[in-house]
Amino acid sequence: MARVGLTPERLVRAGAELADEVGFDEVTVSALARRFDVKVASLYSHVRNSHDLRTRIALLALEELADRGAAALAGRAGKDALAAMANVYRDYAREHPGRATAARMRLDPETAAAGAGVRHARMTRAILRGYDLEEPDQTHAVRLLGSFFHGYVSLELGGGFSHSLPDSEETWTRLLDALDALLRNWPAPSAP
Amino acid sequence: MARVGLTPERLVRAGAELADEVGFDEVTVSALARRFDVKVASLYSHVRNSHDLRTRIALLALEELADRGAAALAGRAGKDALAAMANVYRDYAREHPGRATAARMRLDPETAAAGAGVRHARMTRAILRGYDLEEPDQTHAVRLLGSFFHGYVSLELGGGFSHSLPDSEETWTRLLDALDALLRNWPAPSAP
């Protein structure tokens, strides 16, 4: 009964790797135990339950994304910043599909707030600082970008844009052009 | 052993209702059997397996959405059509959160093509007919709308926009303004 040296951190990191390999949905306490060559019950001293494990993986992914975002945003503004952040999301999703799926997991508000949620919100607002948007339009724009990135990554990860032309790469570039143009020329409310 | 009169259709419909009540993730062969007061094994003559059941619920939802979309789009063009379609997605998600989640389930390409996927693509292109977009920009725009609707509905369903101001309703209206403006003034590619 050699001790393996489990810790919550090691479990979460291994869980994230597992997610990237076999998909976030397949990340299970049992599979993780198998990976450490340890009995399932042993994990329960380090992780509350399955949901807790998945939540922690999501928080790890959000943290990593925020780190990358902060690095990418440094010294950039306007469209440059927009494209940099967009590519961070996208590249992360390609390198770490499982983690990226985890990052889109629904978290209860307190958990999200305690984690990197705040950093993400701040970063999005930092991008918008390069455009001339007053409140409440800035918030609308935050939600637009959030929805678009979330949706695009979901669809691309799900294979929605493969096997069809033009390729996803081109669409991505052009849509960033389009969003930049939109943010520069944000329309006034239409007549009700 | 009175016969209950199970059919694939009844199972799928009941599954969709179950999804709306308890969430798509909780839709399980066992739960469905319980709802019909029938043993679990009995469902397996009508549905291949759990994944098949969920897929069929997704296809039902896509079909319903396409029906509503077709009705909403009739006789509308331009922004009017855009808003009508957007509201179809959104209202459906509110009335039938479980089905709406199902509709965003990842389907393999053949299944999607065999189902209402084609109708959805056609409808989106019909909306864009009111704007002056040539290929490949039209395809880019299809993907933009798809990503945005998908993402927005996901976030809203997950509670992302509740408990914060401005309320989701206002953002929704303003973002439709914004998308309309963008489609009317679609930018040329930026210099590489």
Next chain:
DNA sequence: TGGAGTTGCCTAAAGGCATTAGGCAAGCAG
């Protein structure tokens, strides 16, 4: 109307994941 056949729902069984309770031994402190 009364079989004969089909079909629908059942029993039985095996395998997997999640979770909890309680035990033993490995590693640390003195």
Next chain:
DNA sequence: CTGCTTGCCTAATGCCTTTAGGCAACTCCA
């Protein structure tokens, strides 16, 4: 070296999925 903490284990329960095989309820046709 002795005792204590703590980490991993055994054991057990409950729920879900899926398959195989059986009996009874319908159907249909003579």
